[in-house]
Amino acid sequence: MGSLAPAGGFGNKEGINVLVTGFGPFGENTTNPSYQIARSLPNKQNIPGLPPITLHIHPKPITVSYTHVREVIPELLFPKDGLKPKYDIVLNIGLAPGRNFYTLETLAHRDGYNRKDEDGKTMEGDTFWRIELQAPEKLHTSFDVEDVWRRWKSGLMNVDLRPSNNAGHYLCDFTYYACMLEYWRREPSGQRLCMFLHVPSGLEEEDINRGREAALGLITALVASEMAGEGNKRGDDVVEETEWDRAADDECN
Template sequence: MEKPRRPVVVTGFGPFGEHSVNASWIAVQELEKLGLGDDVDLYVYEIPVEYQAVQRLIPALWKKHSPQLVVHVGLSGMATTVTLEKCGHNVGYRGLDNCRFCPGSHCCVEGGPECIDSVIDMDQVCKRVSDLDLDVLVTISKDAGRYLCDFTYYTSLYQSHGRSAFVHVPPLGKPYTAEQLGRALQAIIEEMLSVLEHSESDINCHNEH
């Protein structure tokens, strides 16, 4: 029997501030060239660095693709590793976006929980990817930065009941090339899908008894 095809959505961000080329979108385009194997339908999108666009686009992507997983990739000017974010935060958004806008309430979802964790065990994903001996260092973080990355992650986690992930990449060449970042994303997302499937088969087993 053929395995059912799994839709996976991966997003990167457009330019902002001094970053006229956003490494996250370059990395996602590299991933698109590599693909995620025969049974995954990969859909990639570039998201503008705008709060209101995020609030409109994220629910639309879930509605359009009903994905098994959504992975958002963002740029961190301070990062020197590829960083897996464990959770998204609801409040504290004071930085202005590309439209010079910031949410009046400084939060993503009024009345939403302060923090939402991904259902994916990022420690496990980090360990598995690190065991692959890629030439890219992968680390874990619990703070996605209270700007559009964190805002997007929370919005997506809220929408998907935790079936989202966020990966921060460093600027291109500091230290990794686009190809290295693309390969790292491919390995990370393949491990995320594997971890997700195992956790879900465990849940289904418990539900049947």
């Protein structure tokens, strides 16, 4: 990827800090490849034309629990009672067992979490986000997803990469929403430089290596897009519903 004029939000930054998370086991998935991929990532990325990128891999997998996510995400992203986020970009990686491709998730949902988590609980009847916080039904990433997807795809021509607008109404979707909510709570019209990557099943070395390549390529695309100043196109403006979106509630579990 060639040199880019620093016209975007990262134009004056000497380095970019990216938080990366993955999930723990759930159901029949006793080892979750999302965390195996996250923990395989290097601490640094040096890409010509971009500031140095430091990857902060969360040292523990996110527990597949609604309660755990609500407890851990706020303190993970922001200092206590702070307005400035700890990281420039947040990338969550999750497992979509029913898919054999990688998806860039453009939005997350507030409601519809009726499936039991690893604690045996659902979010049925919970009103905190909807009534107490009066949060929107959907939250969209602030990244220009069309531009990010194009850059991501151009760097990984032999990997099946797809944009998506349905992360599945389970812990992946819930966590993505919880992350973006923390930004929305502080500034509803502000930036939410969060992204969610869904990866397919597979724990062989080649699967983890391919997932690692996809994650690193996505991080590069996210930073390059912001550096180029192509932002402000929300996901709902550019991504239409697809067949894999309609199947997400069954596949992203």
